[in-house]
Amino acid sequence: MSVIQQSRAAENYDIFDLSAPHATWKLLREEAPVFHDPASGYWVVTRHADIKAVFDDYQTFSAEIAQAPMTPLCTEAKRIIKEGGFTSGLSARMPPDHTRIRKIAQTAFGPRRFKSIEPKIEAIIDRTLNDVAKLGQFDFFRQVAYPVPALVLFTMMGIPDEDVPKVKEWAVSRALVTWGNLSEEDQVIHAKGMVDYWAYCCALVAARKAEPQDDFPSDLLRAQADGADITDEEIAGVMYSTLFAGHETTTTLMANAVIALMTNRDAWDEIRENPALIPSATEEILRYCPSIVSWRRLAKVDTKIGDVDVPAGANILMIMGSGNRDDAVFPDGERFDIHRANARTHLTFGYGIHFCIGFQLAKMEFGIMLRELTKRFPDMMLTNEQQIDYLRNISFRVPLKVEVDLGLGGAA
Numbered sequence: 001m002s003v004i005q006q007s008r009a010a011e012n013y014d015i016f017d018l019s020a021p022h023a024t025w026k027l028l029r030e031e032a033p034v035f036h037d038p039a040s041g042y043w044v045v046t047r048h049a050d051i052k053a054v055f056d057d058y059q060t061f062s063a064e065i066a067q068a069p070m071t072p073l074c075t076e077a078k079r080i081i082k083e084g085g086f087t088s089g090l091s092a093r094m095p096p097d098h099t100r101i102r103k104i105a106q107t108a109f110g111p112r113r114f115k116s117i118e119p120k121i122e123a124i125i126d127r128t129l130n131d132v133a134k135l136g137q138f139d140f141f142r143q144v145a146y147p148v149p150a151l152v153l154f155t156m157m158g159i160p161d162e163d164v165p166k167v168k169e170w171a172v173s174r175a176l177v178t179w180g181n182l183s184e185e186d187q188v189i190h191a192k193g194m195v196d197y198w199a200y201c202c203a204l205v206a207a208r209k210a211e212p213q214d215d216f217p218s219d220l221l222r223a224q225a226d227g228a229d230i231t232d233e234e235i236a237g238v239m240y241s242t243l244f245a246g247h248e249t250t251t252t253l254m255a256n257a258v259i260a261l262m263t264n265r266d267a268w269d270e271i272r273e274n275p276a277l278i279p280s281a282t283e284e285i286l287r288y289c290p291s292i293v294s295w296r297r298l299a300k301v302d303t304k305i306g307d308v309d310v311p312a313g314a315n316i317l318m319i320m321g322s323g324n325r326d327d328a329v330f331p332d333g334e335r336f337d338i339h340r341a342n343a344r345t346h347l348t349f350g351y352g353i354h355f356c357i358g359f360q361l362a363k364m365e366f367g368i369m370l371r372e373l374t375k376r377f378p379d380m381m382l383t384n385e386q387q388i389d390y391l392r393n394i395s396f397r398v399p400l401k402v403e404v405d406l407g408l409g410g411a412a
């Protein structure tokens with residue numbers, strides 16, 4: 001029997017508001033764990049077990065809408081995107097193409113590439129933290145969390161330093177068109193940004209084909225030359241996916257982590273005294289304040305999620321940020337605890353066939369950042385009376401700034 005419960009939290013739900021969602025998500029888990037939100041047309045899923053089940057059943061719950069614009073596009077924006085000639089990246093592709101392309105992409109994320117990137121990550125973090133140490137007080141989001149993952153990823157992807165600002169800008173266009181709520185005028189501006197971004201990925205693949213280098217697109221082209229079944233356009237699609245997925249997410253993780261640790265001082269002090277806690281602290285941070293709090297699927301047939309009937313064609317929003325605090329899996333789930341034994345069963349990187357391909361890179365980068373921050377700036381704190389605002393969209397819980405004071409006394 002289908003059970004749809006009444007819930008005030010469900011009635012007042014605003015799918016784009018990520019400013020302080022945890023109390024609402026808790027109520028939803030208790031009162032209406034799967035409900036239809038008439039304002040957005042989405043079925044919202046908040047319990048850990050239900051989210052995992054949806055992720056796990058890729059045939060019933062297709063990923064094809066993972067990158068669809070959340071707000072329907074106007075005719076002009078649609079035309080620009082259509083003429084841009086896109087192909088899908090990875091996260092919205094379906095088997096068998098997804099299986100084939102992902103297998104090849106994974107070879108370029110192997111231990112060899114990670115080993116070679118680690119010292120480069122250390123150098124980028126060292127340089128960035130040396131610069132901010134001179135400031136004493138600054139916006140951690142803008143000056144540390146924003147540039148570091150981009151510089152790391154773009155080094156790995158073979159993007160020259162002078163192109164970094166425009167690629168970062170295009171990534172914002174892509175995020176806003178896909179997950180935001182833009183006016184028609186802005187849709188046109190950002191649709192052009194997405195098309196430029198796609199053209200850039202295609203040109204980069206062509207350039208590496210002509211002249212291979214020691215980077216990710218050249219690795220994929222070498223695999224192709226050795227017989228791997230992947231076209232140039234599919235390689236550009238993987239670049240397009242990865243160039244976006246690989247930096248905004250890690251930027252947000254770093255910024256959210258600083259907020260969590262500055263407001264849970266005991267944990268910060270413990271990590272500072274014992275850096276061996278960094279791996280378990282990283283898992284708890286990923287659980288407690290994930291960068292991506294929700295992700296989408298499309299029901300292909302009439303089905304059920306938990307006890308609730310969901311029709312074929314239903315758009316589904318899984319709130320991993322809520323599942324990550326579900327008491328059924330994480331006792332006292334609203335509490336931040338870097339000793340939590342099962343923190344790594346969080347849903348922050350998704351689950352199943354689309355599980356995040358860059359999770360090791362994200363954890364490695366974050367671990368180095370946490371080690372260096374606790375070592376160099378033990379007295380860092382959030383500046384007083386700071387209100388932290390978050391980007392308005394459905395998936396990325398991004399603080400707009402995180403002002404910190406390094407407590408260095410006198411640095412200016």
Ligand code: HEM
Binds near residue numbers: 063153242249291
């Ligand atoms: C804290 C950082 C990160 C978070 C929270 C995150 C989260 C996610 C999530 C939720 C998905 C969708 C999973 C699913 O549908 O089951 C995903 C997929 C993906 N991620 Fe990440 N990610 C992060 C970092 C990265 C990095 C560093 C890279 C690349 C360098 C990356 C590349 C990708 C790609 C290519 C996919 C698509 C995989 C597929 O569809 O097979 N991500 N990520």
